[in-house]
Amino acid sequence: MTIDPRSLPASHSSVSVPIGTFTTEAGVDIPGTELRLFAWYEGSAEEAVARPVIVIEHALTADGNADDWWAGMIGPGLALDTERYLVLCANCLGGCQGSTGPSSAHPDGGHWGSRFPALSIRDLVTAEKTLLIDVLGIRRIRGVVGASMGGARVLEWTFMYPEVVEAALPVAVSARASAWQIGIQSAQIRFITADPCWQNGDYHGSGNIPSHGLGQARRIAHLTYRGELELDERFSTDPQPGENPYGPYHSPTERFAVESYLDRQAEKLEARFDAGSYVTLTDALNRHDVGRGRGGMNAVLGSSQVPTMVAGIDTDILYPYHQQEHLSRNLGDFIGLSKITSPTGHDGFLTETRQMTIILDKFLTKAALLAQR
Numbered sequence: 001m002t003i004d005p006r007s008l009p010a011s012h013s014s015v016s017v018p019i020g021t022f023t024t025e026a027g028v029d030i031p032g033t034e035l036r037l038f039a040w041y042e043g044s045a046e047e048a049v050a051r052p053v054i055v056i057e058h059a060l061t062a063d064g065n066a067d068d069w070w071a072g073m074i075g076p077g078l079a080l081d082t083e084r085y086l087v088l089c090a091n092c093l094g095g096c097q098g099s100t101g102p103s104s105a106h107p108d109g110g111h112w113g114s115r116f117p118a119l120s121i122r123d124l125v126t127a128e129k130t131l132l133i134d135v136l137g138i139r140r141i142r143g144v145v146g147a148s149m150g151g152a153r154v155l156e157w158t159f160m161y162p163e164v165v166e167a168a169l170p171v172a173v174s175a176r177a178s179a180w181q182i183g184i185q186s187a188q189i190r191f192i193t194a195d196p197c198w199q200n201g202d203y204h205g206s207g208n209i210p211s212h213g214l215g216q217a218r219r220i221a222h223l224t225y226r227g228e229l230e231l232d233e234r235f236s237t238d239p240q241p242g243e244n245p246y247g248p249y250h251s252p253t254e255r256f257a258v259e260s261y262l263d264r265q266a267e268k269l270e271a272r273f274d275a276g277s278y279v280t281l282t283d284a285l286n287r288h289d290v291g292r293g294r295g296g297m298n299a300v301l302g303s304s305q306v307p308t309m310v311a312g313i314d315t316d317i318l319y320p321y322h323q324q325e326h327l328s329r330n331l332g333d334f335i336g337l338s339k340i341t342s343p344t345g346h347d348g349f350l351t352e353t354r355q356m357t358i359i360l361d362k363f364l365t366k367a368a369l370l371a372q373r
Contacts, residue, residue, distance in 0.1 A: 005044070014039075016037075024120075030100060038066065048086045118287075139164070148171075172348070172349055177289065181286075197212070214269065214273070342355070
């Protein structure tokens with residue numbers, strides 16, 4: 001690895017890194033592209049660049065600050081041990097946390113808005129490869145790890161740049177978007193684009209944002225992220241305190257407790273995430289298909305040359321466990337399948353810290369042994 005230590009941000013911090021003009025798979029140029037890079041390591045940057053690199057791929061509405069959303073996983077003595085590894089995570093292209101996306105300034109003035117092109121999962125990975133390999137100078141990555149949309153990027157790394165990746169751990173994801181996933185995700189996009197404040201995507205700087213549409217999209221999405229058993233145990237049919245959903249007429253101000261919970265999730269996302277990024281990245285997930293243009297899904301899985309461990313959650317509604325079993329049966333260099341048992345559904349990779357730690361320990365032990373071959 002020939003990475004210049006001066007190119008790293010200080011540990012537990014981030015820096016925006018220019019990667020030049022990025023051209024999408026479909027042939028659209030994005031001049032002046034930047035990605036926001038976060039890093040974690042103990043000691044000096046000079047010491048860190050000599051360690052194996054672990055790349056974390058974040059999920060749809062997360063960001064490069066993995067230490068914030070993956071609590072208990074990154075740090076000295078933790079699963080992603082910052083005394084042993086240089087841990088990196090970049091906010092993806094199209095995002096809204098420091099990387100170039102629809103809310104970014106356009107070189108010709110104003111914001112990108114409707115001028116920002118559609119992206120594929122492969123575009124996101126190509127941008128990250130440009131950042132990590134071409135700009136920073138990393139030559140080998142010990143492990144690429146990610147869940148959900150991050151897991152889709154992990155899979156694409158193994159097919160697009162197998163010469164760089166020593167091992168991969170995709171979690172709670174499938175080889176391609178299913179019709180059900182496309183349907184539920186397209187419904188979320190339509191809620192946002194039907195909001196009068198959407199303005200064909202050119203709402204940035206107008207003083208009006210499509211918060212209602214984004215909130216509706218989040219309510220639907222959050223139900224697919226959590227488990228049916230968990231929600232029923234937490235909320236049952238209880239009314240929200242002080243409200244009465246059993247009254248003689250329906251009223252949006254008289255809610256069940258679960259409605260209040262979903263309203264709060266919507267409010268939190270509206271405060272921190274751009275609707276344009278939500279549409280762009282959800283559409284990228286709809287386009288996810290490792291077999292596209294490569295001879296078919298199972299054929300390309302069988303051609304995999306990167307040792308890949310797979311993990312899933314037993315109660316996942318969004319990416320059911322049978323999809324990870326399918327990966328395990330078809331991947332050409334498959335090194336293990338782990339099941340996370342959790343009532344919380346798709347978000348089990350975030351909530352089940354102990355189980356996820358065991359999986360990462362297993363994965364990194366195998367990756368280290370494979371790297372010695």
